[in-house]
Each structure stands twice: as C-alpha cells, then as structure tokens.
Amino acid sequence: xxxxxxxxxxxxxxxxxxxxxxxxxxxxxxxxxxxxxxxxxxxxxxxxx
Amino acid sequence: xxxxxxxxxxxxxxxxxxxxxxxxxxxxxxxxxxxxxxxxxxxxxxxxxxxxxxxxxxxxxxxxxxxxxxxxxxxxxxxxxxxxxxxxxxxxxxxxxxxxxxxxxxxxxxxxxxxxxxxxxxxxxxxxxxxxxxxxxxxxxxxxxxxxxxxxxxxxxxxxxxxxxxxxxxxxxxxxxxxxxxxxxxxxxxxxxxxxxxxxxxxxxxxxxxxxxxxxxxxxxxxxxxxxxxxxxxxxxxxx
Numbered sequence: 001x002x003x004x005x006x007x008x009x010x011x012x013x014x015x016x017x018x019x020x021x022x023x024x025x026x027x028x029x030x031x032x033x034x035x036x037x038x039x040x041x042x043x044x045x046x047x048x049x
Numbered sequence: 050x051x052x053x054x055x056x057x058x059x060x061x062x063x064x065x066x067x068x069x070x071x072x073x074x075x076x077x078x079x080x081x082x083x084x085x086x087x088x089x090x091x092x093x094x095x096x097x098x099x100x101x102x103x104x105x106x107x108x109x110x111x112x113x114x115x116x117x118x119x120x121x122x123x124x125x126x127x128x129x130x131x132x133x134x135x136x137x138x139x140x141x142x143x144x145x146x147x148x149x150x151x152x153x154x155x156x157x158x159x160x161x162x163x164x165x166x167x168x169x170x171x172x173x174x175x176x177x178x179x180x181x182x183x184x185x186x187x188x189x190x191x192x193x194x195x196x197x198x199x200x201x202x203x204x205x206x207x208x209x210x211x212x213x214x215x216x217x218x219x220x221x222x223x224x225x226x227x228x229x230x231x232x233x234x235x236x237x238x239x240x241x242x243x244x245x246x247x248x249x250x251x252x253x254x255x256x257x258x259x260x261x262x263x264x265x266x267x268x269x270x271x272x273x274x275x276x277x278x279x280x281x282x283x284x285x286x287x288x289x
Contacts, residue, residue: 007098007099007102008093008098009098009099010098010099010100010164013100013103013160013161013163013164014103014160017102017103017107017157017161018102018106020157020160021106021110021153021157024149024153024156025149025153025262027149028149028266032266032269032273033269035270035273036269036270036272036273036276039273039277039280042276042277042280043279043280043283046280046283046284046287
C-alpha cells in the first residue's frame, strides 16, 4: 500500500495531478448543476399561475 | 441542413436532450470509472516510471480542450452564416468548459514535465500554442461579457472564435514542425499506436470518458441557457 502511495518516487507529481483534476472537474460539474437547478427553479416560479 | 435544423430548434432540443441525458451520464461514469481504475492498475513505464499515470489525465484533458474549441468554432460559424439562435447558445456554453479542460491540460502537463524534462514549463511551440488556447477561451468569455446586446455579443465572439481556430492545427502539428521537448503523436499515427496495450486501454477509456463528460456538461449548459432565456422573456412580458 505504501508502495502504491509512493508512486515509485513520483508521488509529489502523480497525486497532485489527480488532485487538481478532481477539484477542477468536480468544480465544473458542481457549478453546471447548480446553475441548471437555479434556472429550473426560476422558470418554475414564473410559470406558476 | 434542413434536417439538422429540425433538431436545433430549442423546444426540440429540450425534448431530445432530456431523453439523451441519462444515457450520457451513465456512459460518462462507466468509461471514466473503468479508465481511471485500469490506469491505476497499469504498471510503471520502463522509462517514465509511475509518472505515466499522469498521461491518463493529461492527454484526455488536452484532447477534449482542442475538440471543444473545434466545436466552438463550428457553432460560431453556423451562428454567423445561418443566424441560428441555438448555435450561439451552444458556442457560449462551450467556452468555460473548454477553458477548464485547457487549464487541466496545462497543469497536469507541468506536473509531468518537471520530473521527466526537469522543467515545469518551456516556451516551445506545443506549450506556447496550448497556452494561447487558454487565452482564446478567456478572450471569448470576456468579449461575450463586454456587450449588453446578446446578438452583437454572439457575433463579435464568433469572429474571435473563428480567427482563433488557426491555432488548432498549430497545436496539433507543432510537435512535427518545430523542435520540442514534447513527445510526438503516438496514438493516431500511420502504422498504428506506438504505446503498449496496458496503457492504450486506460488512455482510450479516459479519453472517451472526458469526451462524454464534456458532452454531458455542454448539454446541461445549453439547457440552462435556454431556460434562462425563457425566464428573461417572461420577465420582459410581465414588465410590459
């Protein structure tokens, strides 16, 4: 397990690469879904008779 | 073109995309999940050691960033020539996504370059033209925000997108045209891929996963923009 975490001595490069990917793609997904939910809610409120 | 535009009507797009979206999400999770697991299980490369694992993040991000720009330019062209409102919406929805994938390509590339080349960054043709791609996306977004009027904003931004499309072949062929530290094409080349199957499979799957993730987010962002426009027109009607 510790061997896997060490990434053959390249842990300082491999893990940050995965970290920044998770953060940026996760952020893009979160922002996209939140904007979508907000737009749906606004339209639903306006279309309510 | 008539058949394409039948689906490009906003109402039809909403119906069609609602039906397709669950499948897109499922396919994204499956390919990205399988690709990342296979990537983690792949052995260290004989030259690059475990830094080869960065490849499964870097290459798909860079590929998606370039494909997204191609679609941005294509949507812009359709918007300029046929004045189709959905194409402006589609183009606008791409830019922030493209910028994020470009940024990811740059950061993961830097994290791969340091241990393999000994430098976080070099001003060679591939890296510089890819940095320019980020500025094109940011410029596109800034130009959209600079205009009050949506139609004029879309037109100005579309012209920028088309001019910037010159950069795409420069990025693609930079590794052949100029001396560079960046390695050349090893997947889509005459004579077949030059990388081992243990790396090719995870790379293909994460590449497909990134493409599908982009398609999913793009679809949701177009839907969001259509809903927002409906909200704005309802508010205008209410105010009138």
